[in-house]
Amino acid sequence: MVLRAFRRPSAAIAAIFVFLIVFGAIAAPWIAPYPASQFDYLHLFGPPSFAHPFGTDELGRDLFTRVLYGGRTSLGIASLATVIAMVVGSIWGFTAAFRKGWVDDVLMRTADLTLGMPVILLGLVLVAAFGSSIFSLVLILGILFAPATARLARSAILAELGSDYYLAAISVGAPPWRIVVEQLLPNTLPVLLARASIVAADAIFVEATLSFVGLGVQPPAASWGTLLHVGYSNLYRAYGYSIFPGIVIVLSVLALNTLGDNLQRALDPSRR
Amino acid sequence: MASYVLKRFVTSLGLLVLSSMLIFFILRVIPGDPTITALGGAIPDVDPRALLAVRHELGLDRSLEYQYVHWISGVVRGDFGKSYYSQFSVTTLIAERVAPTLQLAVVSLVLGLVFAVSTATIASIWRHRWFDSALSGFTAGGMATPSFVSGIILIIIFGVKLNWLPTQGYVSMQNHPFESFKVVLLPAITLAIHVAAPVLRILRSSLDDVASAPYIRTAEGKGLNRRQVVLRHLLPNATIPALTMVGVIIASLLGGTVIVEYVFARPGLGTLMVDAVFKRDYEILQALVLLAAAAFIVSSFVIDLLYGFVDPRLRVRGREA
Numbered sequence: 113m114v115l116r117a118f119r120r121p122s123a124a125i126a127a128i129f130v131f132l133i134v135f136g137a138i139a140a141p142w143i144a145p146y147p148a149s150q151f152d153y154l155h156l157f158g159p160p161s162f163a164h165p166f167g168t169d170e171l172g173r174d175l176f177t178r179v180l181y182g183g184r185t186s187l188g189i190a191s192l193a194t195v196i197a198m199v200v201g202s203i204w205g206f207t208a209a210f211r212k213g214w215v216d217d218v219l220m221r222t223a224d225l226t227l228g229m230p231v232i233l234l235g236l237v238l239v240a241a242f243g244s245s246i247f248s249l250v251l252i253l254g255i256l257f258a259p260a261t262a263r264l265a266r267s268a269i270l271a272e273l274g275s276d277y278y279l280a281a282i283s284v285g286a287p288p289w290r291i292v293v294e295q296l297l298p299n300t301l302p303v304l305l306a307r308a309s310i311v312a313a314d315a316i317f318v319e320a321t322l323s324f325v326g327l328g329v330q331p332p333a334a335s336w337g338t339l340l341h342v343g344y345s346n347l348y349r350a351y352g353y354s355i356f357p358g359i360v361i362v363l364s365v366l367a368l369n370t371l372g373d374n375l376q377r378a379l380d381p382s383r384r
Numbered sequence: 385m386a387s388y389v390l391k392r393f394v395t396s397l398g399l400l401v402l403s404s405m406l407i408f409f410i411l412r413v414i415p416g417d418p419t420i421t422a423l424g425g426a427i428p429d430v431d432p433r434a435l436l437a438v439r440h441e442l443g444l445d446r447s448l449e450y451q452y453v454h455w456i457s458g459v460v461r462g463d464f465g466k467s468y469y470s471q472f473s474v475t476t477l478i479a480e481r482v483a484p485t486l487q488l489a490v491v492s493l494v495l496g497l498v499f500a501v502s503t504a505t506i507a508s509i510w511r512h513r514w515f516d517s518a519l520s521g522f523t524a525g526g527m528a529t530p531s532f533v534s535g536i537i538l539i540i541i542f543g544v545k546l547n548w549l550p551t552q553g554y555v556s557m558q559n560h561p562f563e564s565f566k567v568v569l570l571p572a573i574t575l576a577i578h579v580a581a582p583v584l585r586i587l588r589s590s591l592d593d594v595a596s597a598p599y600i601r602t603a604e605g606k607g608l609n610r611r612q613v614v615l616r617h618l619l620p621n622a623t624i625p626a627l628t629m630v631g632v633i634i635a636s637l638l639g640g641t642v643i644v645e646y647v648f649a650r651p652g653l654g655t656l657m658v659d660a661v662f663k664r665d666y667e668i669l670q671a672l673v674l675l676a677a678a679a680f681i682v683s684s685f686v687i688d689l690l691y692g693f694v695d696p697r698l699r700v701r702g703r704e705a
Contacts, residue, residue: 233673324532
């Protein structure tokens with residue numbers, strides 16, 4: 113059923129692109145044309161050329177290599193944050209669905225508190241509170257996206273709780289944890305995974321924004337956002353610098369969004 | 385009706401108080417306090433008595449709960465405290481920077497909404513494949529593009545290459561209205577794109593939903609041409625659920641303003657907030673986030689009221705729950 117998601121050409125292209133950037137990030141040390149810190153002082157801010165497809169940066173390093181390595185940081189942070197958001201959100205939502213009553217109410221109200229607010233503002237406050245080390249960034253991003261996942265997990269579980277196989281499992285006398293792991297989780301997993309793709313897109317988005325402003329990844333570590341930060345400072349000098357990381361960010365977010373959207377559509381018949 | 389209003393009002397108030405507590409205590413989660421900032425940076429051998437004095441002056445030697453109550457009682461009177469960094473009253477700082485932000489918000493809102501509503505309407509009237517696809521592309525692309533990326537692209541095109549428009553700063557409308565507009569144009573377009581994309585998506589799906597309603601077929605059967613059907617029946621009915629859009633609009637405005645102001649170096653509330661985060665100036669941060677939360681909660685409250693007014697069923701549901 114999931115494979116149906118890839119019938120549309122946009123979904124297939126998106127999936128291929130996601131695969132490409134993930135591959136690029138993982139394989140960066142091997143496929144990058146230049147070593148990460150090879151400077152070329154004679155060609156600072158060079159324009160795109162045969163030798164340097166994206167040009168060179170402020171220290172003469174190849175920008176394409178920088179984008180590849182930056183992808184490691186951006187995608188690494190985004191994927192860890194997504195895992196945290198999904199795990200925390202699922203537990204949150206499952207607890208609310210199972211406990212019902214006032215526990216459900218309190219948990220969901222808390223989730224709703226943060227749902228409407230712009231993520232950037234919350235992100236800024238959390239960075240002010242927790243600092244901008246990679247560790248706190250991952251935590252912050254995870255916390256930012258957990259509430260929405262909680263909502264989704266809760267409604268997914270509620271849908272399953274009304275089904276026959278669940279009643280059957282209970283009447284047979286299966287212990288709760290076993291029901292969750294063997295019956296409920298496998299049925300809610302596809303929906304959650306589709307959501308994970310969108311969360312990953314948002315995580316890349318927010319991390320890039322924070323890093324661009326200087327509150328995310330700190331130098332010397334580089335992410336796509338920090339690359340744009342440098343590019344922005346040198347706009348009038350070498351505008352090409354900003355274009356490439358920018359395009360990469362947009363395409364990555366777009367691809368992940370499209371992928372998640374198509375997965376969701378394939379899994380939810382009413383949305384077709 | 386009155387009980388509905390009262391209930392919603394109390395809930396909103398509660399949310400507001402809760403948010404203020406959340407904001408206040410989150411910022412103080414890690415140990416360490418802003419005394420160092422107030423003294424002007426990390427000076428290792430600062431006189432401990434000076435430290436104590438500053439602590440006392442800032443009220444940091446009292447318990448957290450006391451500090452919170454002190455802050456809140458000030459807020460209620462309109463006093464948001466003093467910036468740790470600059471010693472100016474936060475209220476003054478905010479008041480100075482409201483105008484640039486307000487101008488940006490209003491112009492972006494107008495541009496964005498006009499664009500979104502008109503293109504959605506035209507797409508509905510024409511129903512040409514290519515136009516629909518173009519709009520879908522714009523929506524998807526617009527939501528995937530961070531505002532600083534589109535801002536940078538606009539700066540490159542209109543500032544660096546063509547040099548048609550200024551790319552940073554702020555000019556007050558009072559003395560130089562034309563110049564003021566030129567300065568606000570690029571940031572406003574950037575923010576408008578950021579706001580229009582989600583609005584367009586909601587509008588289009590809403591129009592789609594309404595298009596399958598029986599009364600639309602009746603209208604077409606009566607002999608109305610496409611334009612009349614859209615303008616008289618489709619659009620008005622599609623915009624009722626658009627009350628939820630207001631929440632989305634406000635959220636994207638609040639979030640987008642911060643980044644767009646930073647990119648275009650506009651001295652507004654957005655850049656104030658970014659600076660405050662950099663300097664860990666908690667008094668400013670608290671005030672700004674509280675204001676943002678208040679704007680959001682108040683607008684939700686108003687929307688709920690409007691909904692309750694428009695759809696009587698919603699007023700009863702509160703009692704059933």
